Amino acid sequence: MADPVSGRASGGDHHRRGWARHAVLIGLVIVLLLTIAPFLVVALNAVKTPADYATRGPIALPRSLNLAGVVEFWHRVDFTRKLVNSLVVSSAVAVLGVAVSVMNAYALGIGKVRGRIWFLFFFLAANLLPQEALVYPLYYLSKSLHLYDSLAVVIIIFTVIQSAFGTYLLSSVYDHFPRDLLDAAAIDGAGNWRTLVWIVVPVSWQTVSVLFAFFFIWTWNEFFLPLVFLISNDNQTVPVALGVLQGQRFMDATTTSASALIGILPAVAFFLLFQRTLIRGVTAGAIKG
Amino acid sequence: MARGLGRSGYLVFLIPGLVLSIAVVVVPLAMTIGVSFTRWQGVGMPSWIGLTNYIRLAHDPSFWASFRHIALLVVAMAIIPTLVGLVLATLLFDYVAVAFSSRTASVFRSGFYLPQVLPVAIAGIVWGWILHPSYGALNSLLQAVGLPSLTRNWLGDPDYALYSVMAVLVWVQIGYPVVVFMAGLQRIDPEVYEAAEIDGATWRQRFTNITVHLLKPEIYVVLVTTTIAALKIFGQIFVLTRGGPGDATLVPSYFAYKNFFEKANVGYGSAISTVLTAIILGLSFVFLRLQARGERSNG
Numbered sequence: 001m002a003d004p005v006s007g008r009a010s011g012g013d014h015h016r017r018g019w020a021r022h023a024v025l026i027g028l029v030i031v032l033l034l035t036i037a038p039f040l041v042v043a044l045n046a047v048k049t050p051a052d053y054a055t056r057g058p059i060a061l062p063r064s065l066n067l068a069g070v071v072e073f074w075h076r077v078d079f080t081r082k083l084v085n086s087l088v089v090s091s092a093v094a095v096l097g098v099a100v101s102v103m104n105a106y107a108l109g110i111g112k113v114r115g116r117i118w119f120l121f122f123f124l125a126a127n128l129l130p131q132e133a134l135v136y137p138l139y140y141l142s143k144s145l146h147l148y149d150s151l152a153v154v155i156i157i158f159t160v161i162q163s164a165f166g167t168y169l170l171s172s173v174y175d176h177f178p179r180d181l182l183d184a185a186a187i188d189g190a191g192n193w194r195t196l197v198w199i200v201v202p203v204s205w206q207t208v209s210v211l212f213a214f215f216f217i218w219t220w221n222e223f224f225l226p227l228v229f230l231i232s233n234d235n236q237t238v239p240v241a242l243g244v245l246q247g248q249r250f251m252d253a254t255t256t257s258a259s260a261l262i263g264i265l266p267a268v269a270f271f272l273l274f275q276r277t278l279i280r281g282v283t284a285g286a287i288k289g
Numbered sequence: 290m291a292r293g294l295g296r297s298g299y300l301v302f303l304i305p306g307l308v309l310s311i312a313v314v315v316v317p318l319a320m321t322i323g324v325s326f327t328r329w330q331g332v333g334m335p336s337w338i339g340l341t342n343y344i345r346l347a348h349d350p351s352f353w354a355s356f357r358h359i360a361l362l363v364v365a366m367a368i369i370p371t372l373v374g375l376v377l378a379t380l381l382f383d384y385v386a387v388a389f390s391s392r393t394a395s396v397f398r399s400g401f402y403l404p405q406v407l408p409v410a411i412a413g414i415v416w417g418w419i420l421h422p423s424y425g426a427l428n429s430l431l432q433a434v435g436l437p438s439l440t441r442n443w444l445g446d447p448d449y450a451l452y453s454v455m456a457v458l459v460w461v462q463i464g465y466p467v468v469v470f471m472a473g474l475q476r477i478d479p480e481v482y483e484a485a486e487i488d489g490a491t492w493r494q495r496f497t498n499i500t501v502h503l504l505k506p507e508i509y510v511v512l513v514t515t516t517i518a519a520l521k522i523f524g525q526i527f528v529l530t531r532g533g534p535g536d537a538t539l540v541p542s543y544f545a546y547k548n549f550f551e552k553a554n555v556g557y558g559s560a561i562s563t564v565l566t567a568i569i570l571g572l573s574f575v576f577l578r579l580q581a582r583g584e585r586s587n588g
Contacts, residue, residue: 021388024380024384024385025385025388025389028377028380028381028385028397031377031401032397032400032401035400035401035403035404035460035463035464036400036403038404038415038416038419038460039403039415041419041426042415042418045426053424057424057429057433058424058425058426058429059426059429059430059433100305100306100309101306103302103303103305103306104302104303104306106299106302107299107300107302107303108303110299111298111299111300111302112299113299113300113303119303122310123306123310124573125570125573126310126314128517128569128570128573129314129318129566129569129570130520130521130542130562130565130566130569131521131523131542132523132541132542132545132546132549132558132561132562132565132566133317133318133321133562133563133565133566134313134314134317134318134321135317135546135549135562136317136320136321136324136331136549136555136558136559136562137316137317137318137320137321137324138313138317139549140320140331141316141317156309156313157313159309160309160310160312160313160314161313163306163309164310164314167306192298192299192302196302217406220408221407221408221409221410222408223408223409223410223523223524223527223528224523224524224527224542224546227527228550238408238411239408239409239410239411239524240410242410242411242414243410243413243414243524243527243528246413246414246417246528252424253418253421253424256414256417256418256421257418259414260411260414260415260418263407263408263410263411263414264407264411264415267406267407267408267411268403268406270406271402271403271406275399278406279398279402279468279472
C-alpha cells in the first residue's frame with residue numbers, strides 16, 4: 001500500500017499539477033481553435049471587398065465590414081429560393097419520415113408481427129445501402145413517371161431512406177414499451193390507431209423528437225441524390241446550388257467565401273436550435289458517421 | 290382477448306412503409322443488379338453481356354485505385370478520429386470537467402462537434418477555398434510565417450491531394466467520437482477512477498486500463514458507423530477534387546457516378562455499385578455478428 005514507488009509518483013503528480021493543469025487546457029484550446037479556425041477565416045473574408053482581399057490577402061483582418069459580396073452572391077444565385085426549397089424538402093421528409101418510422105415501429109416493436117426480425121433486417125439493409133445502388137433506376141423511373149427534377153421525388157426517396165433508420169431505432173425502443181399502458185388502453189376500448197396516437201406517440205415523444213431533428217438535418221445536408229434529381233435552378237437545394245457553382249468563372253476568392261458563409265449560417269443556426277436534441281440523440285445511439 | 294387477431298391488426302401499419310420501400314429500394318436495387326450484366330447507354334434496350342462488366346472491373350486500375358483510396362479514407366474518417374476523440378473526450382471528462390467545470394467541458398464539446406453539422410458540400414467549399422493554390426488561406430499563412438517552401442497545390446498535386454482530403458475528413462469527423470465517448474464516460478462509476486488513483490495508477494494507466502476498456506461498446510459503434518460512411522463517401526470528393534487530379538482521389542461512389550452520368554456507361558456503373566453494395570452489406574453483417582457475439586459473452 002505505502003509502496004515508495006507509487007508514493008513518489010503521486011507526490012510528483014501533485015507537484016506538477018498546477019503546471020499540467022494549464023498545459024492541458026492550453027493544448028485543448030489550441031485544438032479547439034484549429035477546429036473553428038476555418039469558420040472564422042470564412043467569416044473574415046466574406047466581409048472583405050475584393051480589392052482588400054487582393055492587396056492584403058486572406059489572413060489579414062478586413063479593413064471594413066463589407067456585406068456587398070454576400071448580398072450580391074445571394075441575389076445572383078437566388079438564395080432565398082434555395083433556402084425555401086431546402087426547408088420544404090427537409091421539413092416534409094422529417095414529418096413523413098417520422099410518421100412512417102412510427103407506424104413501422106408500432107407494427108414491429110409493439111405489434112410483434114410475424115417475421116419481425118426479417119423486416120428489421122430489411123430496414124437496416126435499406127439504410128446501409130449506398131445510394132449509388134439505387135440512383136440510376138430511380139433516375140430512369142422518375143423520368144418515365146414525369147417526376148424528375150421535382151422536389152416531390154426527392155421527398156419520397158428520403159422519406160424511405162430516413163425512415164429505414166428510424167424504424168430500426170424506434171422498434172428497439174418500442175420493444176420495451178410499458179405493457180400495462182397498452183393493456184389499460186385496450187381495456188378502455190381503444191383500437192390500435194387510437195392507442196398509437198394517444199398513448200404510444202406521446203410516451204415516446206423524446207425519441208420521436210430526436211428522430212425529427214436528425215431527419216431534418218440529414219436531409220438538409222444531403223448532396224448526392226439532390227444533385228442528380230434537382231437540375232433546374234428553381235429546384236436546387238442549398239448544398240447543391242453552392243456545390244455545383246465551385247469552379248465557375250465568377251467564383252473569385254471573396255465570392256467563394258461569401259458562398260461558404262451563407263452555406264454555413266443555416267447549419268450553425270440549426271445546430272444552436274437543435275443542439276440539446278442532437279447531443280442527446282448521438283448519446284442515445286441515434287447516430288450516423 | 291383474441292391475440293392472433295390483434296397481431297394481424299398491426300400489419301396494416303407496415304403497409305405504407307413496405308410499399309414505399311419496395312418502390313424506392315427493392316425495385317431499383319434489383320434493376321441495378323440486373324443492368325450490371327448488360328451493356329446499356331440509358332436509352333433503348335440493354336443488351337445482355339453476362340459477366341463482362343465484372344471481368345473488366347477486375348482489370349480496371351481505376352477501380353482498384355478507388356478501393357485503395359477508401360482504405361486511406363477509413364484511416365482518416367474512422368481510426369484517427371477515434372484515437373484523437375478518445376484522448377479529447379477523456380481529457381474533457383476526467384480533467385476539464387473536474388479541474389474547471391462541466392460547463393467548460395461542454396463548450397469544448399460543442400466546438401469540436403461544430404464541423405459535423407456542416408453539409409458535406411459546404412465543408413468542401415470551405416476547404417476548397419482554404420487550400421486553393423493561389424488565393425487560399427493556407428498558402429498565404431505559410432508565406433506570412435516565412436515558410437514559403439511548404440506551400441503546395443494541396444488539392445491539385447497528385448502527390449498531396451489524397452492527404453489533403455484526409456486532413457479535411459479528420460476535421461469533419463473529430464466531433465462525433467468526442468460526443469459519443471463523453472456520453473459513454475457518464476456511465477462509468479467515478480469510484481473506479483478514485484480507487485485507481487489511490488492505488489497509484491498514473492493518468493496514462495487509467496486511460497488505457499479503465500477508460501478504453503469500459504468504452505469498448507462506444508468505440509465499436511463509432512468505428513463501424515464511420516467505416517461504412519467512408520465506404521459511401523461522395524459529396525466531399527465531388528466538391529473538393531472530383532476524383533482528380535487524374536484518379537488521385539477517385540472513390541467508388543464517384544467512379545460509379547462518372548460512369549452513370551458523364552460517360553453513359555450505365556451497365557459498368559451498375560457493376561461498380563453492385564460490388565460496393567455487396568462489400569458494405571457483407572461488412573455490416575460481419576460487424577453485427579461480432580457485436581452479437583460480444584454481447585453474449587459479456588452478458
